Amino acid sequence: MTGISWRHVALWAVFIIFMLLLPEMVSKGTLRTVIFANFLAIFAISWDVISGRTGYISFGHPFLIGIGAYTTAILSYRFGMPVGLSIPLAVCVTMVAGTLFFLPALRVKGSYFALVTLAFMELMYQLVQVIRPDLTGGTRGMSGVTTLARGAVNNYYLSFGLMIVIAVSMWVLMKTRFGTALSAIGMNEESVRGSGLSTTRLKLFAFMVSAMVAGLGGAFYVHYLGSIAPRALFDINFVFTIIVAVLIGGASTIVGPMLGAFFLTFLLEYLRPYLPGAERYFIYGSIALVIYMYQPKGLYEIVMQQWRKYRVVKAGET
Amino acid sequence: MAEVSRRKSRRDLNVSHHLEVNNLVKMFGGLIATNEMSFQVDEGESLGLIGPNGAGKTTIFSLIMGELRQTSGSITCFDSEISHLQTHERIQRGISRTYQVPRPFADMNVLENIRVGLMPDNIWQMIMRRPDPEREIELAQSVGFAENDFLRHPSELSIGDLRKLELARTLATDPSLMLLDEVFAGLTVAEIAQMAELINQKREAGMTMIIVSHDLKSLEPLIDRAIAMNYGAIVAEGSFADVMADEQVRATYLGDE
Ligand SMILES: Nc1ncnc2c1ncn2[C@@H]1O[C@H](COP(=O)(O)OP(=O)(O)O)[C@@H](O)[C@H]1O
Ligand SMILES: [Mg+2]
Numbered sequence: 108m109t110g111i112s113w114r115h116v117a118l119w120a121v122f123i124i125f126m127l128l129l130p131e132m133v134s135k136g137t138l139r140t141v142i143f144a145n146f147l148a149i150f151a152i153s154w155d156v157i158s159g160r161t162g163y164i165s166f167g168h169p170f171l172i173g174i175g176a177y178t179t180a181i182l183s184y185r186f187g188m189p190v191g192l193s194i195p196l197a198v199c200v201t202m203v204a205g206t207l208f209f210l211p212a213l214r215v216k217g218s219y220f221a222l223v224t225l226a227f228m229e230l231m232y233q234l235v236q237v238i239r240p241d242l243t244g245g246t247r248g249m250s251g252v253t254t255l256a257r258g259a260v261n262n263y264y265l266s267f268g269l270m271i272v273i274a275v276s277m278w279v280l281m282k283t284r285f286g287t288a289l290s291a292i293g294m295n296e297e298s299v300r301g302s303g304l305s306t307t308r309l310k311l312f313a314f315m316v317s318a319m320v321a322g323l324g325g326a327f328y329v330h331y332l333g334s335i336a337p338r339a340l341f342d343i344n345f346v347f348t349i350i351v352a353v354l355i356g357g358a359s360t361i362v363g364p365m366l367g368a369f370f371l372t373f374l375l376e377y378l379r380p381y382l383p384g385a386e387r388y389f390i391y392g393s394i395a396l397v398i399y400m401y402q403p404k405g406l407y408e409i410v411m412q413q414w415r416k417y418r419v420v421k422a423g424e425t
Numbered sequence: 426m427a428e429v430s431r432r433k434s435r436r437d438l439n440v441s442h443h444l445e446v447n448n449l450v451k452m453f454g455g456l457i458a459t460n461e462m463s464f465q466v467d468e469g470e471s472l473g474l475i476g477p478n479g480a481g482k483t484t485i486f487s488l489i490m491g492e493l494r495q496t497s498g499s500i501t502c503f504d505s506e507i508s509h510l511q512t513h514e515r516i517q518r519g520i521s522r523t524y525q526v527p528r529p530f531a532d533m534n535v536l537e538n539i540r541v542g543l544m545p546d547n548i549w550q551m552i553m554r555r556p557d558p559e560r561e562i563e564l565a566q567s568v569g570f571a572e573n574d575f576l577r578h579p580s581e582l583s584i585g586d587l588r589k590l591e592l593a594r595t596l597a598t599d600p601s602l603m604l605l606d607e608v609f610a611g612l613t614v615a616e617i618a619q620m621a622e623l624i625n626q627k628r629e630a631g632m633t634m635i636i637v638s639h640d641l642k643s644l645e646p647l648i649d650r651a652i653a654m655n656y657g658a659i660v661a662e663g664s665f666a667d668v669m670a671d672e673q674v675r676a677t678y679l680g681d682e
Contacts, residue, residue: 284544284551287533291541294530297492301528302542303516303598312548 111282119275126267135259142259142331144372145266149324151352151364152277157317159358160286161310162293163213167224168349169341170231171318175201175325177235180252180335181242190253194326201322202315213310232341250334255327262331269327273320278361280316289313290359351391355398357407366406441504443468443602443633444489449498451484458484459495460657466602471634473648473665475641477677481657482637486522486604491515502602513546521600525607527587529579536561536575538590542597568593569619585616592623602633609640617643
């Protein structure tokens with residue numbers, strides 16, 4: 108909620124340079140894990156814009172991601188539309204469909220919002236299986252969807268490029284008074300209204316931004332995987348992964364969801380040999396709880412605290 | 426004294442009232458919180474609203490702001506009906522309130538709290554135009570914050586400071602009619618004097634006000650007229666002295682104190 112300083116810019120630059128050099132430093136296997144982390148970061152940032160800031164918890168983000176993914180997959184795979192056209196179209200469709208469906212949801216409060224969004228996700232899961240399975244691929248989904256890049260390194264650069272463009276633009280957007288207003292809604296919506304602002308309009312706009320990012324992420328994700336599997340996409344575990352990434356990283360920030368996404372992806376990756384099945388999802392709850400007990404504001408705040416401590420020590424030395 | 430006569434003459438000239446409430450009714454289930462209330466406030470006038478706890482004072486404010494919808498009756502601002510407007514639209518008409526229990530933004534400092542009040546209700550401008558720190562500071566200072574308070578968070582503020590912050594955020598919306606709810610509650614003697622001074626300044630500047638307070642001694646010099654209410658209805662209306670002399674008021678109110 109403070110302005111942008113040269114130190115911020117420098118930190119972003121250092122991070123970007125490090126990530127650009129990453130393929131030189133790590134194995135292809137690790138790089139594939141980072142690709143997933145990049146996509147999870149995109150979804151987490153999207154979720155945070157509406158839910159992390161305003162406190163309206165969405166359980167339906169796979170609905171948005173799914174619209175983006177299905178639209179571009181169907182347009183390009185079934186109708187031979189070039190990806191350069193189908194992806195922007197998919198993003199537009201996500202924003203429009205998301206707005207239409209969520210408009211009623213925005214008028215309800217708290218847990219009702221969560222329920223309504225969850226219902227949309229479930230509805231979408233049922234719909235893609237029943238309506239026009241010749242287009243959606245029904246229960247099995249689709250495979251053979253055009254991929255945009257070949258090999259781990261290229262796909263890594265593509266996913267990182269997308270993630271960093273989204274992260275930095277969202278970071279700049281959230282530094283404006285618009286971001287402040289969204290956070291204010293999360294703290295006390297009545298007072299925001301009492302300050303003369305239409306919170307309905309603010310939430311709707313935040314939702315459209317969130318849908319845009321989710322649509323972008325979903326579209327690129329399907330072109331990375333080359334396939335779409337409704338059961339994995341419209342899965343409550345997928346929603347939890349996104350939410351837990353934001354919460355352990357630090358809601359209402361941009362760096363937090365990124366941190367959380369990377370932390371969670373690598374944690375699950377390293378746990379895979381020991382906990383192969385769904386048990387590893389139990390780990391989510393425990394980790395989220397431990398971090399929450401230590402610092403409710405998440406990893407981002409833990410890092411910031413250490414940094415402030417370090418600054419104080421440094422200042423004491425000189 | 427010159428101020429008072431200026432206000433009086435303006436009142437005579439203006440036919441339309443700044444705010445007019447007519448036959449206002451608000452039911453909460455079977456409870457009648459506002460019972461056929463009718464009153465007016467003229468431009469530049471300061472009206473005191475008194476009554477025991479649960480009389481329905483805060484409910485009136487919420488109805489005027491559109492935070493609650495009336496069961497029936499009308500609310501007009503300069504003769505135009507505002508009942509259909511949403512809260513933010515009423516604020517854009519220059520009506521603003523403070524809350525009995527201050528409602529700051531907990532994770533924002535004093536200046537950031539004021540920043541929200543200063544925001545235009547236009548997302549494009551919110552994004553493209555920078556905040557105005559000078560105006561934020563000016564407002565913070567105008568309600569009596571010192572420089573070292575600017576970056577404090579609500580959790581570090583006293584109830585008096587929170588009321589000041591509430592007032593600053595309300596003033597930030599640039600109101601011409603202010604509804605002040607229990608402005609003196611929980612304040613120290615020094616803070617009461619400071620708050621009264623602030624209200625007086627706004628009054629001198631021509632602000633229309635409705636003030637709710639239990640602290641009658643502090644309220645008296647700040648108002649032109651008083652309304653006493655109980656059970657959602659007006660019990661007495663007139664000058665402060667007249668209202669306090671009313672038998673019903675003495676019975677319900679002074680017995681309550
Ligand atoms: N949201 C509400 N739901 C139900 N009853 C309410 C609500 N708000 C206020 N009341 C009731 O309405 C009456 C008037 O309350 P209020 O306006 O807060 O009184 P005052 O501000 O004069 O103390 C009280 O009996 C209170 O319990
Ligand atoms: Mg009250």
